[in-house]
Structures are given as C-alpha cells and as structure tokens.
Amino acid sequence: MRPGRRRFLGLGVTAAAIALRPLPSFAQRAAPRVVVVGGGFGGASCARALRQADPRIAVTLVEASATFTACPFSNSVISGLRELPAQQFTYERVAADGITLVRGTATAVDPQARTVTLGDGARLPYDRLVLAPGIDIRWGALPGYDEAAAARLPHAWRAGEQTLLLRRQLEAMPDGGLVVISAPANPFRCPPGPYERASLIAHYLKTRKPRSKVLVLDAKDAFSKQRLFQRAWAELYPGLLEWVPLSKGGSVTSVDAATRTLVTDFGRHRADVANVIPPQQAGRIAAAAGVADRSGWCPIDPVTFESTLQAGIHVIGDAAIGGAMPKSAFAANSQAKTCAAAVARLLAGAAPSAPKLINTCYSLVAPDYGISVAGVYHPAGGQVAEVAGSGGVSPAEAPRTARATEAGLAEAWFRTITGEVFG
Amino acid sequence: MVKVVAAAIGCWAIAAAVTASAEPPAGAASCTGCHPASTRVTSPVVRLSGLERDAIVKALQEFRAGHRAATVMDRIAKGFTDDEIQAIAAWYAAQR
Numbered sequence: 145m146r147p148g149r150r151r152f153l154g155l156g157v158t159a160a161a162i163a164l165r166p167l168p169s170f171a172q173r174a175a176p177r178v179v180v181v182g183g184g185f186g187g188a189s190c191a192r193a194l195r196q197a198d199p200r201i202a203v204t205l206v207e208a209s210a211t212f213t214a215c216p217f218s219n220s221v222i223s224g225l226r227e228l229p230a231q232q233f234t235y236e237r238v239a240a241d242g243i244t245l246v247r248g249t250a251t252a253v254d255p256q257a258r259t260v261t262l263g264d265g266a267r268l269p270y271d272r273l274v275l276a277p278g279i280d281i282r283w284g285a286l287p288g289y290d291e292a293a294a295a296r297l298p299h300a301w302r303a304g305e306q307t308l309l310l311r312r313q314l315e316a317m318p319d320g321g322l323v324v325i326s327a328p329a330n331p332f333r334c335p336p337g338p339y340e341r342a343s344l345i346a347h348y349l350k351t352r353k354p355r356s357k358v359l360v361l362d363a364k365d366a367f368s369k370q371r372l373f374q375r376a377w378a379e380l381y382p383g384l385l386e387w388v389p390l391s392k393g394g395s396v397t398s399v400d401a402a403t404r405t406l407v408t409d410f411g412r413h414r415a416d417v418a419n420v421i422p423p424q425q426a427g428r429i430a431a432a433a434g435v436a437d438r439s440g441w442c443p444i445d446p447v448t449f450e451s452t453l454q455a456g457i458h459v460i461g462d463a464a465i466g467g468a469m470p471k472s473a474f475a476a477n478s479q480a481k482t483c484a485a486a487v488a489r490l491l492a493g494a495a496p497s498a499p500k501l502i503n504t505c506y507s508l509v510a511p512d513y514g515i516s517v518a519g520v521y522h523p524a525g526g527q528v529a530e531v532a533g534s535g536g537v538s539p540a541e542a543p544r545t546a547r548a549t550e551a552g553l554a555e556a557w558f559r560t561i562t563g564e565v566f567g
Numbered sequence: 568m569v570k571v572v573a574a575a576i577g578c579w580a581i582a583a584a585v586t587a588s589a590e591p592p593a594g595a596a597s598c599t600g601c602h603p604a605s606t607r608v609t610s611p612v613v614r615l616s617g618l619e620r621d622a623i624v625k626a627l628q629e630f631r632a633g634h635r636a637a638t639v640m641d642r643i644a645k646g647f648t649d650d651e652i653q654a655i656a657a658w659y660a661a662q663r
Contacts, residue, residue: 197590474600481596500594500651504601504639518639520594520646534646538638550638556610557601563608564599 183207186461186476187276193484253433277427321416426463446523467528506554514550623656
C-alpha cells in the first residue's frame with residue numbers, strides 16, 4: 145500500500161471515530177450480536193433470556209415456521225383427548241421483547257467469519273451463535289423407513305401434520321385392530337414419550353375399540369419410568385398393551401410401508417396402524433455447522449453449552465449431548481436460561497458461573513393418571529451430571545388421587561412453560 | 568481510536584457487571600419451568616417472586632428433609648445445598 149493511501153485511510157478512520165463520539169450511538173454499534181437458530185422450547189426461551197440478561201444484546205431468532213407446534217401433550221392429541229391448536233404458539237410476544245424474528249431456514253454456518261447463511265442466501269453475522277435445532281429423523285437408519293414411508297407409517301415425533309395423521313389412522317381403524325409402536329434405542333427425544341403414547345392409545349382403544357391391542361416393539365430392555373408405567377398398564381390396560389423388549393425380539397430391523405409390516409429378528413408384525421419412532425439426530429444445521437460428532441449429536445461444555453468442536457457456537461436442547469439430562473422441553477428450557485446467562489457474561493468479558501439445571505417430566509398413563517421424573521444437574525467431570533442424591537420418579541405406591549394430582553400438575557406445567565416461552 | 572474503543576468496551580463491561588449482579592443464582596432460573604414468573608400465566612403452582620425469603624428457605628429445607636408433602640419438590644430440593652437454597656430464596660424474595 146502506498147503511503148498516501150494509508151494516510152487517507154488513517155484520516156478516514158479518525159473521522160469515523162469522531163463521528164461516532166456521542167457515546168450512546170457508539171454503544172449501539174458495539175452492541176454484541178447473538179443469533180439463535182430454532183424457535184422451540186430451547187431457542188425461543190434462550191432468545192428472551194438473553195434480552196432479559198442484557199437488553200443491549202441484539203438478538204436475532206431464526207425460525208422456519210410462523211407457528212410452533214409443541215410435542216409435549218401431543219400424545220393427547222393422537223388419542224383424541226386434545227386438539228392440535230392447543231399445542232400451537234406464535235412469536236408475537238417473543239418479537240415484542242425486541243428480538244428480531246427471521247422467518248427462514250439456516251443452511252450453513254461459517255464459524256471463522258461468524259456468519260449464518262439462510263436458505264435464501266442472506267447472511268447473518270454473529271458474535272455468538274446459539275443452535276437449538278431440535279431433532280431430525282435419521283432417514284435411512286431403519287431400512288424401509290424414508291419420508292414416503294412416514295406418510296403411511298407416521299413417526300409423529302415432530303408435532304403437527306404427523307400427529308394428526310396418526311390420529312386419523314387410529315380413528316379409521318376398525319375395532320379388533322392391531323396398533324404397533326416401534327421405539328428406538330437411546331438417545332432420542334423424550335425418553336418416556338413412546339410409553340406415554342402407548343398408554344394413551346391404549347386408553348383410546350379401551351374406551352372406543354376394546355377388542356384392539358397395542359404392541360410396543362422396543363430396541364431397548366429398559367426405559368424411563370418403566371416400573372411406574374408397567375404397574376399402571378397392569379392395572380389399567382391388562383391384555384390391551386404388550387411391551388416387547390430388545391431381549392425378547394423387540395428391535396425392529398426393517399419396515400415395509402406397503403403392507404404396514406414391522407420386521408424384527410424374531411418375526412414379522414403386520415399392523416393395522418403402525419407408529420414408527422425412528423432413530424434421530426441433531427437438527428441438520430448442527431452437522432452443517434460442524435458441531436455434531438459421529439453420534440449425530442453435539443458435545444458441549446457443561447457450564448456454557450458452548451460446542452467443544454467449534455468456538456463461539458452454543459448448542460442447547462435435544463440436539464446437545466446433555467449428559468444425564470434427558471432430551472425434554474423442560475431440560476431445553478433450563479439449558480436455554482443457563483446458556484443465555486453464560487453468553488451474556490462471555491460477551492461482557494466476564495467468566496461464566498457454574499450452573500445448576502433442573503428437569504421435570506410428567507407422563508400421562510391415562511387422562512387422570514400422571515407420573516413424573518425429576519432431576520437436578522451440575523457440571524462434573526466435563527459432563528452435565530446428576531447431583532448425587534437428587535431426583536427420581538413418583539412413588540411406586542401411591543393412591544389414585546396422587547396420580548390424578550400429577551395429571552393436573554402435568555397440564556399446569558404445560559400452561560406455565562408455554563406461557564413463559566411464548567406468552 | 569484504539570483508546571476510544573477500549574474505553575467503550577470498558578464501559579460496557581462495567582455496566583454488564585452491574586447487570587450481572589442481578590443475575591439469578593445457580594438453579595433459580597429453572598424454577599419458572601413450573602412456577603410462573605409471568606403474571607399472564609395461571610397455575611395452581613405458587614409464584615415465587617416476592618415470597619418471603621424465610622418462607623422459601625423453610626419450604627425447601629422441609630421438602631429436602633421429606634417433612635413436607637410433595638409431588639416433585641422433595642426430589643428437586645435434594646439437589647440443592649443450604650447456601651444455594653439461601654441464595655435462591657433471597658433472589659426470589661427480591662423480585663417483583
């Protein structure tokens with residue numbers, strides 16, 4: 145560069161600095177930018193918590209849908225106990241917090257340039273990025289199960305049209321039919337979810353089509369709240385609900401959509417309604433950003449939820465490897481607030497403090513029969529670990545009034561968490 | 568220019584540190600998964616903001632010891648130390 149040009153540039157910079165002298169406008173320009181990808185229980189909550197932690201942070205929330213459809217309680221929609229609009233939420237209140245909403249899909253991340261690229265080619269610069277993309281189905285992981293097959297054998301593991309499809313199939317099924325649910329190996333979204341679904345479908349059959357049956361083919365030998373579920377099944381749905389564990393031939397190895405047949409090493413099960421809950425992985429932006437490892441999920445620092453693979457990118461919710469924390473809406477919400485506090489501190493040049501996180505998950509075995517699991521977590525040994533002596537499930541012995549109380553608390557929890565995140 | 572930037576960053580960091588002092592202590596932010604913070608939410612689960620500090624401490628200690636009827640709070644309170652309980656109680660008591 146020739147001296148003359150350098151001097152010109154130097155003058156230009158000085159002039160710019162002077163022009164910026166009124167401090168408020170400078171502060172505005174210096175406001176750190178955080179982009180949050182994904183507007184679910186994790187992302188929307190994190191965006192709002194960031195604004196609350198420090199209103200000077202410019203927060204952009206990238207979400208493809210105008211409406212969020214919640215998974216918790218979607219099993220009640222499937223079994224006819226609830227309508228889908230009760231699961232749906234919009235982002236007006238989120239935007240009213242001063243968050244910039246961008247309708248679009250994040251397709252790429254440049255961790256060096258610190259930009260997110262959207263489907264339309266637009267680029268959003270960030271100082272820190274939070275990815276809360278939830279799950280994607282691992283199409284192809286289960287032979288025979290692709291997107292076309294899902295139109296006949298719904299997964300209903302992302303709520304919305306798939307939820308309604310499974311419900312319609314159950315409603316159309318004649319009495320005496322066989323419903324088969326295939327449950328995946330760990331880890332997957334909502335560990336008790338397949339068993340709540342089996343329960344509420346059994347409830348629907350018991351009340352509407354009592355000669356029918358639900359069969360759960362499981363790729364595992366153990367599951368969340370297992371003793372509580374099995375005890376309740378024996379009491380509420382004897383002969384109506386059968387669980388086949390891995391060791392008894394439960395693992396589904398392929399499906400045939402045309403004949404609604406689920407194949408295991410031990411035999412073939414031809415279903416009237418088949419719900420295939422397939423293997424999953426972090427939402428696809430995670431792999432595109434280079435924050436997913438070979439497992440398909442995202443390793444994180446347990447204090448800040450910053451990716452251990454890419455600096456400046458945090459991952460929360462179902463996509464993250466949350467250690468002892470399950471992939472639940474409550475956990476995503478707890479992680480979102482923890483991550484927001486850490487990001488605010490990091491942007492301010494301060495050290496993040498060690499968090500404590502909580503999870504509580506309710507499951508309905510029947511409309512008036514609720515059970516729960518709860519846990520408290522902290523960073524230990526580089527992981528999110530359960531605090532020794534904390535947590536656990538509902539008591540094995542409890543009067544039906546206690547189960548009814550927990551069913552009521554489950555609904556209250558849903559109202560509260562959706563009110564906090566979207567209201 | 569460098570000085571201006573440094574000064575501005577300095578101001579920002581100091582202001583942020585002041586904001587940070589109002590940060591919820593470890594664990595407190597997760598309570599609103601069930602205990603509503605927003606006044607727009609109606610729930611049978613008690614709002615914690617503005618409760619007496621001693622009442623929150625007493626409740627958590629009794630939940631932890633198994634001396635108070637509970638659904639999930641007995642299991643959750645067992646994950647918190649006395650110091651953490653004190654900090655959470657003080658923080659919620661100071662909220663509107």
